[in-house]
Amino acid sequence: MLKTLAINIKHEFSYLKDVTLRSFFGGFSLNSESIMFAWIDQNNIYLRAHDEYRSMFIELGMLPLDLIFDGSHKLLDYYRVEDELRQDRQKLHTIVQMVIKYAKQDLDEKLAKSQSRLKSLPNMTVSLEKLMVSAGIIDINIFREVGYLETYYRIKSKNPKLSINILFGLFGALHGRHVGTLSSESKQIIELAYQNFLKKK
Template sequence: MDRKETKQLVSEVIEYFSGLGKLTSRSMFGGYGICQHKVMFGLVSERKFYLRANRNLETVFITHGMAQFVYRKRGAPVLMRYFHVNESLWNERELLDELVSYSLSAAINDIEEKSKPEGARLKDLPNLNISIERLLRRAGIISVGDLINFGAINSYIRVRAIKKDVSSELLFYLAGAIEGCHSAALPESIRNELLEHLKCY
């Protein structure tokens, strides 16, 4: 599927679910994320549309025969929390609308929970560990909400201000943590964009 066909499918998905309000797309995981108010709940990749799951929704999606999305980074498979909307679901509009609603609500709830001071600790996010959490705390980034609000680049700059020799790989760790994915799954386009923005500082 070439880029033009992929964009066409993205447009069709956005139109199909227009009842959710204004939807947008962005480059993600080698395809395009489908978002509502910057909250990504769907993914278009390789002629397929996927819905985002949380821990509870995974079982629901599997029950409906939805296969999990496998992203390949330099040949290495990375399981993502997105599940394929198969042909039978496209033929059951009411059920599909319900699953999409669940997916969007779960994505919004995940972000809200992470933003709460009492929510998950920084070390519990993808790519992060206790050492990175301590480093972030020294830089004034105490909670998951702080990390989300500052963003990957500003958080990295704060860390670099107190640890000059910090690797640029940390920037990708932070971006992946915010997106909820392994840093290896960040598309090259996102990595390049991050590095370009970093040059401005």
């Protein structure tokens, strides 16, 4: 019954790009280009909500998905499509396209955010990232603007015992190089650059 309903709903949305079904929390997720936009249980289809249109779902009388997981109730940000909306295919399809649009937008934003994280650079550790963030260097763009010398100066001011190896690591991070690939000569040049930087402070 459940799989038959899921397959029928998948067929109904076959006009969308790369529509797939996957087992998910005792039901099926409905996806377009691997982006989940709906969940299907025994009798219902639930659409993914978003801040931009959640109030519209509520005005339409759509109820949030309430799943029992590990013995407790969990309200998920998916809302049940009522019979009236299911029968109005044109309106439903328009809403589904809107849901997918915002789902993709969220995914793109998360991807951009993860790619701008300092942790994605060579030589970065979580502790170093936290230290840099505390010094106002919250992402890669700011790190590039500030530069490795100023960055080291700021974080060493917060932690005077910071190793000189962190300076080398910051240089490598900005230049896409692992600190282990830096020669002794390169390290001497970097350390000299920092000494000259301090003289101008």
